Structure formats: structure tokens, C-alpha cells
Amino acid sequence: MVNVALLSKWHVHADDYARQANQNEHIQIKVVWDENVERGQEWAKKLAVPFEKDLKNVLTNPEIDAVIVDTPTNLHKEIIMLAANNRKHIFTEKVLAFTVQDCEEIYEAVSKSQVKLMVSLPRLTEKYYLYAEQVLNEGLLGNLTSIRCRLAHNGAVPLAGNPNGWLPKHFFNKEECGGGAFIDLGAHPIYLTNRLAGPVKAVTARLQSQSEDEVDVNSVAIIEYENGALGIIETGFLSSGSPFQLELYGTEGALLIEDDKIRLKSKLLGEGWYTPDALPSAMPLPMEQWITSIIEGEIPTITENDVQGLTLVNQSAILSQIEGRRVATSEILTVKHCG
Known part of the structure; x- marks a missing residue:
């Protein structure tokens, strides 16, 4: 049995992870x-477990094997490194940290303490993603030339009695979040397209906010990949009814995914559009993979490269927005190594 401490209910997915933990026979x-404190006490009461207001007491408790981190993102590095230094395994909401350098320091601490770190990138386990990967690997699209991914919702569309919409007010706190729609919801299109298209060469982003003081709520990035392909990532908190879309275009065909509708056209399959009869089986969710890695030593399918690549695009996009220009990822990586 893996004894777990829940660290904060700040993120909107905290309840989901608590539920997944309760449903896992090994947690x-x-x-x-x-x-x-007030929020934590209320959550602890709901879960019928104790509340501890001193983080040090949690992390030094020998009965605690692991932590699930849903704190404000700007606390990730400090808390995750403290957990690692106290030899606690770590599951955390994306993103891991704001900079590639911070990510590397976290991974160094994790490696030194020989604990397991999992960042929740759940769409890499989904059937549609695995099918897209399979189509690419089988050469049905030829050489990938373009990729587009859109994920948006209406979380910031004003509601009666709530001008911020249904998202919690703190999701618009730039200091805590490090950004808005792009860094949070846009994470999913980023890590999906990174995995499918490969290493990123440059980013040009427009992260649009409704005022100078607010985080972005409607954002687009053009991604240049090292293999010559181009990518478009779209996200936002102002779109009602927007479907999830993942599109891949290549020299031999195209793959269009819109929610649960999938269409493939390939010269290798003949004329017209093809709808798959079956998709690959979904992989275990990130939390399941994390626990399996702790108990059985199995290597997760979600990797450090996925996590670092996500932060690299985010960091490049923010710099692109601030300076109004195309940002080569080599600039970020050069600064990291010089630092």
C-alpha cells in the first residue's frame, strides 16, 4: 500500500485525483x-482524513510514502523538491515548472533521492492519440508536414453572478498560474503535438488577454519543428461548444480527429476517407502508471522528455508574446546552460 498526502486543492483537477487515488487499491x-487552511480543513473533512497545517510535518512523516501536488503552479518547484528531498514519490498536475532550468533542477533532486515523479499528461494515454501515433508510424501520412490541435472551453465567459465564468478566480492570477489558457488548457495540445511532430525549433505565439493585468484567455501559437513540419496550437477560455480537434497532414494523406469522430485519408488505402473500425486500447492513466512504477518498477510511458518539452514550448511562447517575435528554442536552452 502506498500512503499518500494530498498537497492542496488549488487546482480544479484536485478532486479528480483524490477520486482516482481512492479508487486505486494500492493507494x-x-x-x-x-x-x-480553511479550504484544506474542509477538504480533509470531506475525505474523512486528518488535516495538517504544517507542510514540514507532512513531508517528514515516515508513514507518508508519496504526495499528490495540486498547489498553485508557482509553488511546484519548492514543494516538489522538498518532497523529493524527503524521499516522497510525487504525482503532480501539469505544468511541472515555469522554466526548463527549474524542471531540470527538480529532476536532479528526484534522481538523487531515487523517487518516482509523474506529471499528469493524460491525453497521451487516450485511444485517439495512440491511433494517431500508429498512423504516423505505419507511414500512412508519408512525411508529416502540418499538425494542428485545438482545445478550448468557455471557462472565462461571464455568468450571472460570476463575471469570471465558471473557472475559479485564482485561475486568473498571473503570479500563481504563470499564465492563463495557454499554460493550463493549452498544455494538452502542446504535449500531444510535441510527441507526434518531434522536437520544436521555434515558437511564435499570441497570448491574448482582456486587459494588461489579466492572464491570456484566447491564444494561438505557430510551432516550427526540427523536421520541417509546422504546427498550430489553439486554446482559450472563451469558446462555447468548441470541439477538441487534432489534425495531421502529410505527403501521403491526412488524419482528422474531432472529439470522437476520426477520419483518415491515405494514398496507401485507396481513394476516399476511411473510418477505423477499432482504436488501440487506452493505456493506464498517469496515476495508475505512477503507482505501478513505485510498486513494480515499471517504466511509465509519460517521460521526462514529454514534461520538459511542454515547459520549453510554454517558456518560448511567453517570451514570444512579451517581445512580439519568433523565439528559437535554442535561445531558451542556451540561457539554461549558461545559467
Whole structure:
């Protein structure tokens, strides 16, 4: 049994992870900590476990094997490194950290303490993604030339009595979040397209906010990949009814995914559009992979490269927005190594 501490209910997915933990026969939630004491006490009561207001007491408790981190993103590095230094395994909401250098420091601490770190990138386990990967690997699209991914919702569309929409107010706190729609919801298109198209060469982004003080709520990035392909990532908090879309175009065909509708056209399959009869089986969710890696030593399919690549695009996009220009990822990586 892996005894787990829940660290904060700040993120909107915290309840989801608590539910996944409770449903996993190998996990036992033992305690809750939260930087917001009132919120943490309420959550602990709901989960019928103790609340501990001192993080040090949680991390030095020998009965605690692992932590699930849903703190504000700007606390990730400090808390995750403290957990690692206390030899606690770590599951965390994306993104891991704001900079590639911070990510590397976290991974160094994790490696030194020989604990397992999992960042939740769940769409890499989905059937549609695995099918897209299969289509590419089988050469049905030829050479990939373009990729586009859109994921948006209406979380910031004003509601009666709530001018911020249904997202919690703190999701618009630039200091805590490091950004808005792009860094949070846009993470999914970023890590999906990174995995399918390969290493990123440059990013040109427009992260649009409704005022100078707010985070972005409607964002687009053009991605240049090292293999010559181009990518378009679209995300936002202002779109009602927007479907999830993942499109791949190549020299021999095209793959269009819109929610649960999948269409493939390939010269290798003849004329017209093809709809697959079956998709690959979904892989275990990130939390399941994390626990399996702790108990059985199995290597997860979600990797450090996926996590670092996500932060690299985010960091490049923010610099592109600030300076109004195309940003080569080599600039970020050069600064990291010089630092």
C-alpha cells in the first residue's frame, strides 16, 4: 500500500485525483495539507482524513510514502523538491515548472533521492492519440508536414453572478498560474503535438488577454519543428461548444480527429476517407502508471522528455508574446546552460 498526502486543492483537477487515488487499491490517502487552511480543513473533512497545517510535518512523516501536488503552479518547484528531498514519490498536475532550468533542477533532486515523479499528461494515454501515433508510424501520412490541435472551453465567459465564468478566480492570477489558457488548457495540445511532430525549433505565439493585468484567455501559437513540419496550437477560455480537434497532414494523406469522430485519408488505402473500425486500447492513466512504477518498477510511458518539452514550448511562447517575435528554442536552452 502506498500512503499518500494530498498537497492542496488549488487546482480544479484536485478532486479528480483524490477520486482516482481512492479508487486505486494500492493507494491510501492519509492526510491533507493546503496553503489555504480553511479550504484544506474542509477538504480533509470531506475525505474523512486528518488535516495538517504544517507542510514540514507532512513531508517528514515516515508513514507518508508519496504526495499528490495540486498547489498553485508557482509553488511546484519548492514543494516538489522538498518532497523529493524527503524521499516522497510525487504525482503532480501539469505544468511541472515555469522554466526548463527549474524542471531540470527538480529532476536532479528526484534522481538523487531515487523517487518516482509523474506529471499528469493524460491525453497521451487516450485511444485517439495512440491511433494517431500508429498512423504516423505505419507511414500512412508519408512525411508529416502540418499538425494542428485545438482545445478550448468557455471557462472565462461571464455568468450571472460570476463575471469570471465558471473557472475559479485564482485561475486568473498571473503570479500563481504563470499564465492563463495557454499554460493550463493549452498544455494538452502542446504535449500531444510535441510527441507526434518531434522536437520544436521555434515558437511564435499570441497570448491574448482582456486587459494588461489579466492572464491570456484566447491564444494561438505557430510551432516550427526540427523536421520541417509546422504546427498550430489553439486554446482559450472563451469558446462555447468548441470541439477538441487534432489534425495531421502529410505527403501521403491526412488524419482528422474531432472529439470522437476520426477520419483518415491515405494514398496507401485507396481513394476516399476511411473510418477505423477499432482504436488501440487506452493505456493506464498517469496515476495508475505512477503507482505501478513505485510498486513494480515499471517504466511509465509519460517521460521526462514529454514534461520538459511542454515547459520549453510554454517558456518560448511567453517570451514570444512579451517581445512580439519568433523565439528559437535554442535561445531558451542556451540561457539554461549558461545559467
